[in-house]
Amino acid sequence: MTVTRFAPSPNGSLHLGHAYSAIVAHDLAKSRGGRFLVRIEDIDGTRSRPSLAEEFRADLAWLGLEWEEVPAQSSRLASYEAAATRLREMGLLYPCRCTRAEIAAAALTKGPDGPVYPGTCRGADDDFAGPVAWRLDVRKALAQSGPLTWIDELAGEQIARPDLAGDVVLVRKEADTPASYHLAVTLDDAADGVSLVTRGMDLFAASHVHRLLQALLGLPVPVWHHHALLLDADGTKLAKRRNSPSLANRRRAGEDGLALATTLREGRLPAGITLSEGLDGTP
Numbered sequence: 258m259t260v261t262r263f264a265p266s267p268n269g270s271l272h273l274g275h276a277y278s279a280i281v282a283h284d285l286a287k288s289r290g291g292r293f294l295v296r297i298e299d300i301d302g303t304r305s306r307p308s309l310a311e312e313f314r315a316d317l318a319w320l321g322l323e324w325e326e327v328p329a330q331s332s333r334l335a336s337y338e339a340a341a342t343r344l345r346e347m348g349l350l351y352p353c354r355c356t357r358a359e360i361a362a363a364a365l366t367k368g369p370d371g372p373v374y375p376g377t378c379r380g381a382d383d384d385f386a387g388p389v390a391w392r393l394d395v396r397k398a399l400a401q402s403g404p405l406t407w408i409d410e411l412a413g414e415q416i417a418r419p420d421l422a423g424d425v426v427l428v429r430k431e432a433d434t435p436a437s438y439h440l441a442v443t444l445d446d447a448a449d450g451v452s453l454v455t456r457g458m459d460l461f462a463a464s465h466v467h468r469l470l471q472a473l474l475g476l477p478v479p480v481w482h483h484h485a486l487l488l489d490a491d492g493t494k495l496a497k498r499r500n501s502p503s504l505a506n507r508r509r510a511g512e513d514g515l516a517l518a519t520t521l522r523e524g525r526l527p528a529g530i531t532l533s534e535g536l537d538g539t540p
Contacts (some may be wrong), residue, residue: 258264259291264284264442266298267309269497271316271504273530274457276486277521281484282455283322284522293322296447297329300441302434316504319439319514322520324508327449336444337436339390340474341428343500349398349473350427352389353378369462373423395420395469407464410482411535419469422462443467447476458483458535459494487533489527495530 261282265275286293295317299305310329317324344350355363355377364372379394398419405417419425427440446454454464461483471478486494495501508514526532 259286260288260294260450260451261286261291261455262294262327262446262449262451263314263455264297264298264445265278266301266372267313268304270300270506271313272501273521273527274495274501274505276316276320276504276517277487278455278457278484279317280320280518280521281482283324283399285453285455285482287323291452293324293462294451296324296445296449297326297510298441299331300334300434300436302431306407312505316514319470319504319508320518321515322518327352330441330445333441333448335433336429336448337441338347340444341436341469344393344473345391346428347401347473349394349401350391351379351381351394352387353392353424353425353426354389368422370422370425373421374425376424379424388430390426390430392424393427393470395422395424398469398473402469405468405472407468407478408480409461409464410480412483414463415465417465417468419465422466425466439463439470443470443476444474446479447471448526449522452479453482454479455482455484456484458533459486486533488531490529492531494533498517513525517525 260474263279263282265271283293285291293312297310299310308389341350353374355374359377360374361372363375363377366373374392378392403409405412408414408419425436425439429437434492464481464483468478470476488503489495507517520526524532
């Protein structure tokens with residue numbers, strides 16, 4: 258059975274890009290007789306606002322979507338800690354005290370998440386004072402896992418190259434943000450039985466890392482579906498941090514959510530909004 262999910266973070270209101278992503282995941286599941294899940298990813302420290310989760314539910318219902326809600330990330334902290342402990346015991350995590358500014362200054366290459374960590378703390382003394390992040394030693398992890406592949410429905414079979422992202426953080430320094438996106442989403446999708454991971458093509462590179470984590474932790478391997486992105490007038494991806502117009506404001510203004518969902522499905526986008534080229538070369 259096909260199981261998809263939409264997993265928003267309550268650190269800002271949903272916008273048209275989220276609507277498009279939710280509709281893609283919803284429709285892929287429903288067209289295959291499967292299940293569409295909603296999971297609230299609420300471990301973004303002080304930026305998470307519980308009140309937004311109810312707003313999200315109202316937005317999705319307004320679009321005419323039907324879903325099953327699974328437990329939020331904040332109820333899963335023990336699973337993240339257990340996985341991190343297991344990876345430490347395997348000798349695959351090391352502590353890092355570098356700041357973002359130090360990493361940016363020392364990085365030699367740029368990856369999907371920004372400057373690639375140059376390995377400054379790899380092999381250093383573990384006895385650091387104060388909070389540290391825990392990074393995955395990707396070279397050592399790949400030596401244990403061996404060659405890996407994964408499949409995207411649009412782009413086909415991929416050779417896993419997590420090394421392109423460098424030694425990513427799996428456990429953050431901040432006590433109120435205990436696990437990184439990479440660790441949390443990989444564990445959550447496995448726990449929820451997600452068989453088709455649908456998300457924007459901007460997260461394509463992250464799937465290389467997630468495939469490695471699945472191999473290391475003995476998790477099931479889903480198929481991925483990285484869809485095109487909605488872009489604003491200057492060709493930039495819609496984003497919360499750029500104050501893209503919210504679904505909630507459209508809903509409260511009396512706009513017809515079912516009609517909006519239909520236009521998104523048909524590719525008839527609102528003025529000033531375009532769709533990026535997909536991974537299969539289609540717009």
